[in-house]
Amino acid sequence: VSAHFAVWDEDTLDLAVLDVTVGLASAERERLSKLVDARDLEHFERTVAALSLAGLGALEPLPEGLRNRIEADAPRHMGIEHAPAVAPVATRAVTRPKISLLSISGWLVAAALLAVSLLEHSDDRADDPGKRRDLLSTNAPDLVRAEWKSTSDPLAANISGDVLWSSRRQEGYMRFRSLAPNDRTQHEYQLWIFDPTRKEWDAKPVDGGVFDAAENGEIVVPIHAKLEVRQAKMFAVTLEDPGGAVVSKREHLLATASP
Amino acid sequence: VWSLAKRLSRDTAALEDAVQEIFIAIWKNAGRYDPAKASEPTFIAMIARRRIIDRQRRVARSPTLEALEDTSAGAEHAEFAEVDLGDEARRARAAMALLSHDQRRLILMSVVEGRTHQEIATATGIPLGTVKSHIRRGLDKTAQILRSREEESP
Numbered sequence: 001v002s003a004h005f006a007v008w009d010e011d012t013l014d015l016a017v018l019d020v021t022v023g024l025a026s027a028e029r030e031r032l033s034k035l036v037d038a039r040d041l042e043h044f045e046r047t048v049a050a051l052s053l054a055g056l057g058a059l060e061p062l063p064e065g066l067r068n069r070i071e072a073d074a075p076r077h078m079g080i081e082h083a084p085a086v087a088p089v090a091t092r093a094v095t096r097p098k099i100s101l102l103s104i105s106g107w108l109v110a111a112a113l114l115a116v117s118l119l120e121h122s123d124d125r126a127d128d129p130g131k132r133r134d135l136l137s138t139n140a141p142d143l144v145r146a147e148w149k150s151t152s153d154p155l156a157a158n159i160s161g162d163v164l165w166s167s168r169r170q171e172g173y174m175r176f177r178s179l180a181p182n183d184r185t186q187h188e189y190q191l192w193i194f195d196p197t198r199k200e201w202d203a204k205p206v207d208g209g210v211f212d213a214a215e216n217g218e219i220v221v222p223i224h225a226k227l228e229v230r231q232a233k234m235f236a237v238t239l240e241d242p243g244g245a246v247v248s249k250r251e252h253l254l255a256t257a258s259p
Numbered sequence: 260v261w262s263l264a265k266r267l268s269r270d271t272a273a274l275e276d277a278v279q280e281i282f283i284a285i286w287k288n289a290g291r292y293d294p295a296k297a298s299e300p301t302f303i304a305m306i307a308r309r310r311i312i313d314r315q316r317r318v319a320r321s322p323t324l325e326a327l328e329d330t331s332a333g334a335e336h337a338e339f340a341e342v343d344l345g346d347e348a349r350r351a352r353a354a355m356a357l358l359s360h361d362q363r364r365l366i367l368m369s370v371v372e373g374r375t376h377q378e379i380a381t382a383t384g385i386p387l388g389t390v391k392s393h394i395r396r397g398l399d400k401t402a403q404i405l406r407s408r409e410e411e412s413p
Contacts, residue, residue: 049301
C-alpha cells in the first residue's frame with residue numbers, strides 16, 4: 001500500500017474529509033489547499049466520487065420534463081451560438097454555429113445523446129435551409145406535406161406556407177409567408193408535432209423547436225424535434241415566452257397543419 | 260447524475276434545479292476531462308458532488324429527528340449494489356470490502372447519502388468522535404488502496 005496519504009496529519013485529513021463530504025468555507029478551503037498537494041486532494045475527491053457511484057444502487061432515468069429542459073438548455077452552454085433558426089429563402093447568409101468538439105467528446109454519457117443531436121442540427125444550419133428543404137422534398141421516400149392554416153388568434157394574421165417532414169430521416173422544414181417578425185426578448189415561436197404513437201400525444205406533443213421570424217417575407221425554418229417523431233399527424237405553431245415551453249399553455253395557437 | 264443527486268440531495272424540492280445546474284457545470288468543465296486521471300462516470304460524479312455540496316451549503320438545512328430515524332434503518336442495511344459505473348467505482352467497491360463493517364456503514368451514510376457527521380451520530384447512536392474517526396480512517400484507507408492499484412496498473 002502506498003504511503004502517499006501518510007503525510008496528512010489528522011487535522012489535515014479531517015479538513016479533506018469535510019471538503020469532499022459537506023464542503024468547506026472558502027477560508028478553510030484556502031487553508032487546505034496550502035496544506036496539501038492539489039493532485040493528492042484531487043485523488044481524494046476522486047476516491048469519494050467513485051465510492052458514491054459504487055453505492056448508488058439502481059439507476060433511475062431523468063424525469064422526462066427535466067430531460068426536455070436540459071435539452072433546451074444545452075445549446076446555450078455548449079458553445080453553439082443562438083443563431084436565428086429562420087432564413088429568407090433567397091437572401092439569408094447562414095452562419096455555421098460555433099461548437100467546441102471538446103464539449104461533445106464521448107465521455108459525457110447522458111449529454112452525449114444531446115451532443116450528437118446538436119451536432120446534427122449544426123450541420124443542418126451549415127447549409128441554406130431552403131436548399132435542404134428542396135433536397136428533402138425530392139429525396140425522402142416517406143415525405144409528409146401539409147399546408148399551414150391560420151387560427152382565429154389575432155396574432156395569426158394570414159399565416160400561410162407549408163411543412164415537410166420525413167420520419168425516416170427525422171428531418172423537416174417549415175415554410176412561412178406572412179409570419180410576423182417577433183421580438184425574441186419578449187416572445188418566440190415554437191413548433192409542436194403531434195405523434196399518435198406516443199402516450200398522451202394530444203396533450204403532450206413533441207417539441208419541434210423554438211424559432212424567430214426576422215422579416216415578413218418567405219422564410220424556411222428547419223424542424224428540430226426534441227424526441228423521435230414516428231408519425232406526424234399534425235403540426236402546430238404557438239407563441240411562447242423566450243426560450244419556449246416544455247408544455248405549451250396554448251394561449252396563442254397561431255397555425256396548424258395536418259397532412 | 261439524477262440518481263446521484265437524488266441520493267445525495269436533501270432539498271428534494273430543488274432537486275431538478277440542482278440537476279440542471281450540474282449539467283451546465285459538466286458542459287462548462289468538459290475541457291478539463293482527462294481520461295488518464297478518471298473514468299467518465301467518476302469525472303461526472305466529482306462535478307455533480309461538488310455542485311450539490313456547494314448548493315447545500317447555501318441552503319440552511321433543518322433535518323428533523325423523525326426524518327433521520329425514518330431513513331437510518333435503510334442505511335444500516337444498505338449494501339453497495341452491483342451497478343457498472345466504471346473502473347474506479349469497481350475498485351472502490353472492492354476496496355470497501357477491506358474496511359470494517361462500521362467504517363463501510365458510516366462512509367455509506369456520509370458519502371452516498373450526504374449526511375453530516377452529527378446527523379450520522381444522532382441516527383446511529385455512535386459518539387460523534389467515533390463517527391469522525393471511522394469515516395476519516397475508512398476514506399484514507401480507501402484512497403490509499405485505490406492509489407496503490409493505480410500505481411500497479413500498467
